[in-house]
Amino acid sequence: MRSLFLLILLTLASEAFANFNLPPLPPREEFGNIIINRTSTANDQQPVTFSHWLHRSKFTCRVCHGELDFLMKTNATEITERGNRLGKFCGACHNGKIAFRHNGNCDKCHNGDIAYSNSKFDAFVLKNSMQMTMTGNGVNWSSGLASGVLKPQAYIKKKSQDMNFEKELLLEAEMSIIPPAIFPHKAHAAWLDCDNCHPELFNIKKKGTHFSMVQILNGEYCGVCHLKVAFPMDECKRCHPAMRE
Numbered sequence: 755m756r757s758l759f760l761l762i763l764l765t766l767a768s769e770a771f772a773n774f775n776l777p778p779l780p781p782r783e784e785f786g787n788i789i790i791n792r793t794s795t796a797n798d799q800q801p802v803t804f805s806h807w808l809h810r811s812k813f814t815c816r817v818c819h820g821e822l823d824f825l826m827k828t829n830a831t832e833i834t835e836r837g838n839r840l841g842k843f844c845g846a847c848h849n850g851k852i853a854f855r856h857n858g859n860c861d862k863c864h865n866g867d868i869a870y871s872n873s874k875f876d877a878f879v880l881k882n883s884m885q886m887t888m889t890g891n892g893v894n895w896s897s898g899l900a901s902g903v904l905k906p907q908a909y910i911k912k913k914s915q916d917m918n919f920e921k922e923l924l925l926e927a928e929m930s931i932i933p934p935a936i937f938p939h940k941a942h943a944a945w946l947d948c949d950n951c952h953p954e955l956f957n958i959k960k961k962g963t964h965f966s967m968v969q970i971l972n973g974e975y976c977g978v979c980h981l982k983v984a985f986p987m988d989e990c991k992r993c994h995p996a997m998r999e
């Protein structure tokens with residue numbers, strides 16, 4: 755009886771959720787790809803292509819969003835040609851040692867083509883036997899890491915302090931009929947530094963922050979990553995394990 759009651763409530767709840775607008779998704783090989791154009795066209799250059807799936811298969815988020823000071827917002831970082839040449843930003847790797855060098859390769863970055871790396875995607879999936887999911891890049895980045903098929907570098911110069919914090923939190927929605935969301939620290943610390951989230955996005959105190967699905971879908975809190983680069987909001991069950999499909 756009680757479970758029937760719950761079932762009805764859950765159905766009502768998912769209908770309520772139908773009013774939330776999930777943003778449309780690009781093809782899986784383009785999910786997380788961006789075009790950077792803060793200064794390019796103004797300086798007679800084609801805008802710059804950048805693919806998250808290609809780079810995150812080789813480096814954790816913290817390398818770029820910690821060590822190298824890229825902000826998690828397109829066109830927010832003051833990336834310059836001069837900086838790149840001096841070995842900052844993209845130039846920290848695109849120096850002929852870690853990746854193709856800056857000089858002579860202008861068109862590899864300045865081509866305005868968001869689909870530039872698409873032709874490499876299938877080979878990446880096959881080579882690593884990636885476990886597939888329904889949305890986003892269509893690959894399960896968490897399992898790829900856990901099984902060891904992916905070994906993204908954790909730093910390029912400055913080793914981060916290893917802080918093993920594995921606490922999994924249950925985030926209860928204010929609407930008590932919704933199965934709580936989980937927040938596993940382990941699955942995040944594998945890619946990110948504590949200061950990618952604390953204290954700017956979340957207080958270091960459970961329920962010190964208040965966030966709702968509407969705010970998340972507006973690109974705040976979990977939505978900073980889970981709309982753009984990490985698996986998207988469509989995969990309800992990965993955050994609300996007790997929710998029906």
Ligand code: HEC
Nearest residue numbers: 809813814815818824826827828829830831978979982983
């Ligand atoms: C090789 C470097 C690199 C790696 C690795 C990387 N990023 Fe980024 N990321 C960037 C750059 C560059 C930008 C654009 C910054 C700008 O234009 O100011 C960006 C932008 C973003 C954005 C904003 C996207 C948008 O659509 O506006 C998010 C979110 C993000 N990154 C999350 C992540 C997460 C999560 C990871 C790890 C899974 C990651 N990044 C790994 C370089 C990287």
Ligand code: HEC
Nearest residue numbers: 790791792793794797802833834835844848856859860863
């Ligand atoms: C590894 C990628 C990459 C390569 C290679 C590259 N650039 Fe850029 N370049 C960028 C990024 C990213 C920006 C910032 C773009 C923006 O915000 O619009 C940029 C900005 C610029 C700008 C804007 C104005 C300024 O001074 O910052 C110019 C001009 C430029 N690059 C010229 C070049 C030339 C010429 C080459 C080849 C010799 C080159 N770039 C190679 C990534 C690259």
Ligand code: HEC
Nearest residue numbers: 802803804812813817843844847852853854862863870871
């Ligand atoms: C942490 C190191 C690192 C940083 C930072 C980095 N890249 Fe890369 N990038 C790589 C590696 C490694 C490859 C693959 C090897 C190669 O192509 O030389 C690559 C490949 C690429 C490619 C070729 C993709 C293809 O399909 O062949 C482009 C374009 C590119 N990067 C653009 C950028 C831009 C733009 C930036 C800065 C906004 C940037 N990268 C920052 C390491 C990096």
Ligand code: HEC
Nearest residue numbers: 771925926927928932935966967968976980987989990993
């Ligand atoms: C990236 C993780 C994540 C995904 C994916 C996700 N949610 Fe949530 N959801 C949350 C969090 C976190 C909360 C808020 C919990 C709290 O209040 O602390 C929440 C709250 C809710 C609520 C309660 C009402 C509200 O606005 O807070 C509903 C209903 C809900 N989610 C439905 C869904 C449905 C349906 C899906 C799939 C389409 C989904 N969620 C996908 C993390 C997620």
Ligand code: HEC
Nearest residue numbers: 917919937942943946947948951956958959960961962963
């Ligand atoms: C991807 C984002 C993210 C990263 C990275 C992250 N955290 Fe958290 N952390 C959270 C969220 C979300 C909460 C819950 C906040 C709330 O409920 O208001 C939290 C809560 C906490 C809490 C409070 C736990 C409790 O039971 O009250 C501690 C302590 C904490 N984090 C430490 C860390 C440490 C140490 C690291 C680095 C190893 C880290 N966090 C990395 C998102 C993150």
Ligand code: HEC
Nearest residue numbers: 895896935936937941945950975976978979984985992993
């Ligand atoms: C700074 C970026 C960032 C933020 C903010 C963030 N996540 Fe994540 N999360 C990731 C990345 C990266 C992964 C690895 C999987 C992937 O990329 O698809 C991940 C994985 C997860 C997983 C593991 C799923 C699995 O199947 O292994 C859950 C659950 C999750 N996130 C929930 C949340 C919730 C809930 C919030 C907000 C309270 C949140 N995340 C905030 C970046 C982020």
